[in-house]
Amino acid sequence: MKDKHFETQSIRAQLPRSGNNEHSVPLYLTSSFVLDSAEDMRAAFAEETDPFIYSRYSNPNNNEFVEKICLLEGAETGIATASGMAAIYTTLAALLSAGDHVISCSSVFGATHTIFNKYFPKWNISYSYFDAGSPETIETLVKPNTKILYLETPTNPAIEVIDLELVGEIARRNNLILIVDNCFATPYLQQPIHFGADLVIHSATKYIDGQGRVLGGVVVGRQDLVREIYLFGRITGPSLSPFNAWVLSKSLETLALRMDRHCENALYIAQKLETHPALEFVKYPFLPSHPHYPIAKKQMKAGGGIITFSVKGGYEGGKKLMDNLKMIRISPNLGDSRTIATHPASSTHCKLSEKERLDVGILPGLVRISVGLENKEDILADILQALG
Numbered sequence: 368m369k370d371k372h373f374e375t376q377s378i379r380a381q382l383p384r385s386g387n388n389e390h391s392v393p394l395y396l397t398s399s400f401v402l403d404s405a406e407d408m409r410a411a412f413a414e415e416t417d418p419f420i421y422s423r424y425s426n427p428n429n430n431e432f433v434e435k436i437c438l439l440e441g442a443e444t445g446i447a448t449a450s451g452m453a454a455i456y457t458t459l460a461a462l463l464s465a466g467d468h469v470i471s472c473s474s475v476f477g478a479t480h481t482i483f484n485k486y487f488p489k490w491n492i493s494y495s496y497f498d499a500g501s502p503e504t505i506e507t508l509v510k511p512n513t514k515i516l517y518l519e520t521p522t523n524p525a526i527e528v529i530d531l532e533l534v535g536e537i538a539r540r541n542n543l544i545l546i547v548d549n550c551f552a553t554p555y556l557q558q559p560i561h562f563g564a565d566l567v568i569h570s571a572t573k574y575i576d577g578q579g580r581v582l583g584g585v586v587v588g589r590q591d592l593v594r595e596i597y598l599f600g601r602i603t604g605p606s607l608s609p610f611n612a613w614v615l616s617k618s619l620e621t622l623a624l625r626m627d628r629h630c631e632n633a634l635y636i637a638q639k640l641e642t643h644p645a646l647e648f649v650k651y652p653f654l655p656s657h658p659h660y661p662i663a664k665k666q667m668k669a670g671g672g673i674i675t676f677s678v679k680g681g682y683e684g685g686k687k688l689m690d691n692l693k694m695i696r697i698s699p700n701l702g703d704s705r706t707i708a709t710h711p712a713s714s715t716h717c718k719l720s721e722k723e724r725l726d727v728g729i730l731p732g733l734v735r736i737s738v739g740l741e742n743k744e745d746i747l748a749d750i751l752q753a754l755g
């Protein structure tokens with residue numbers, strides 16, 4: 368499968384057929400598996416062999432999902448988890464020890480920030496943030512105990528784009544484990560491992576499912592690191608349910624098609640809104656006005672499905688726009704076939720101080736649109752009527 372194209376891999380990489388000769392992969396709703404002999408059981412527990420034993424360890428549906436993501440990301444191996452946060456937490460907890468230091472971009476997913484901010488101190492792990500707009504400052508933050516360099520690109524919700532080639536070089540030079548949360552781009556738009564990432568994490572809840580049905584997460588990358596994460600995960604139990612793995616593996620069959628449409632719709636809407644008099648600015652990686660447009664062009668196949676803009680009228684203006692929308696719904700989620708609007712200052716980022724919000728690019732009137740798969744004219748018309 369390695370020599371095939373993305374679309375073919377995402378459709379054709381599947382479990383070997385069972386004795387029933389099914390065409391579509393069946394769902395293995397079984398908590399455990401039987402072994403043929405006491406000797407087979409001994410060898411499995413001695414980790415000399417790796418058969419299916421128990422679904423907290425592995426399950427055929429989970430394996431298929433992980434194998435597809437590995438093919439699509441160009442990764443050696445991986446594990447699937449119950450949610451994106453389970454993937455992030457399990458990775459950090461497996462790889463870090465008390466006394467270690469992490470460098471991360473300051474605009475990370477809210478719950479990831481809370482792990483750093485609230486729980487790291489409890490485990491005596493420290494962290495420093497760099498500004499996504501100036502990754503060249505990362506090296507000034509490196510300490511002898513720095514172990515991990517962590518980032519998201521494009522960032523949420525400010526849609527900054529971080530130069531993966533540059534951070535890949537910085538990580539190598541300083542012997543840091545580079546971890547990229549690739550949730551916004553998906554492997555269809557960007558493959559961080561090709562730029563030197565050691566591990567790639569996804570909230571599969573977003574574009575990988577793409578239809579707002581299930582939670583899931585996955586971490587893929589270097590064999591030695593994934594092995595540590597796997598051993599920690601099979602003891603602590605963040606495993607993905609086989610049902611969700613089955614859904615997610617099926618969803619991958621349409622990822623390329625869906626992402627093409629998400630990106631086409633988002634670019635169209637960003638272009639149409641760019642000169643709107645009610646907006647201060649529109650940000651989208653593939654608009655030439657984006658400050659990181661050349662970097663986005665270099666590392667992404669298309670600009671993704673998320674646009675943000677700042678409404679004149681600040682905090683109240685942002686909330687008013689949300690309430691004026693008729694078809695587009697208010698929800699904190701993203702990466703769904705339905706277009707979703709979020710006003711970060713009053714919702715996902717309300718716990719941050721005004722200064723902390725501004726530091727990560729969240730202006731009071733900033734609105735994030737996760738552009739869905741509806742007809743682009745209908746999406747645009749709803750936003751235009753809401754802007755008044």
Ligand SMILES: *Cc1c(COP(=O)(O)O)cnc(C)c1O
Nearest residue numbers: 450451452476548550570572583
């Ligand atoms: C949603 C999200 C997560 C968390 O994923 P869950 O599946 O909700 O646990 C992590 N990172 C990013 C960038 C996200 O958007």
